[in-house]
Amino acid sequence: MHTKLAPYWGWIGEWAGKGETLQGVPILMRMAVKPRLADQILDFEIQNLHAETGKLVHAVAGLMAVDPDGQRRMVVSSTIHGSMLMELTPEDPGAGAIEGISVTGNRVIVSLVEDDDGLMLTSYWKKNEPEAEQVGFTNVKLKRVTPA
Numbered sequence: 001m002h003t004k005l006a007p008y009w010g011w012i013g014e015w016a017g018k019g020e021t022l023q024g025v026p027i028l029m030r031m032a033v034k035p036r037l038a039d040q041i042l043d044f045e046i047q048n049l050h051a052e053t054g055k056l057v058h059a060v061a062g063l064m065a066v067d068p069d070g071q072r073r074m075v076v077s078s079t080i081h082g083s084m085l086m087e088l089t090p091e092d093p094g095a096g097a098i099e100g101i102s103v104t105g106n107r108v109i110v111s112l113v114e115d116d117d118g119l120m121l122t123s124y125w126k127k128n129e130p131e132a133e134q135v136g137f138t139n140v141k142l143k144r145v146t147p148a
Contacts, residue, residue: 011033029048030047046059072088096111096112098110106128106135118141
C-alpha cells in the first residue's frame with residue numbers, strides 16, 4: 001500500500017445510504033472502494049439511484065493515486081460532469097476532500113468525512129465563477145454494508 005493512501009484504507013468495502021438532491025430527488029447511494037494495482041490505487045465507484053423508481057440519477061467512477069510529485073489526485077468520470085482531474089485538498093484527519101473543474105465548466109467539490117458509525121458524503125457543484133449559485137448538491141450518510 002502506498003503510505004499516502006493509508007488514511008483512506010479503512011474505507012475499503014461497500015457502503016450505502018439514503019439522501020436527497022438539491023432538487024428534492026430521493027436517492028439511494030451505493031459506494032464501493034477497492035484497492036487496485038498492488039494496492040497503489042484506490043478505486044471508488046458510486047451510484048445514485050432514484051429511491052422510488054430505481055432509475056440511475058448519477059454515477060461516478062474514480063481512481064485515487066499518488067502522482068510523481070507525491071501529490072494525491074483522483075481521475076474521475078461522472079454521468080453528469082464528464083471526466084476531470086481532481087486535487088485532494090487539505091482536510092482534517094479522517095476526512096478526504098477533492099475539488100476540480102468539470103468539462104461542463106462546473107467547480108465540483110466532494111468530501112467524505114468519517115464519523116462514529118459511517119461516512120458522510122457531501123458534494124456540490126456550481127459554475128466556476130466567484131458568485132455562482134450551487135447547481136447541484138448531495139448529502140448522504142453512508143453505513144458500511146460489507147467489511148473490507
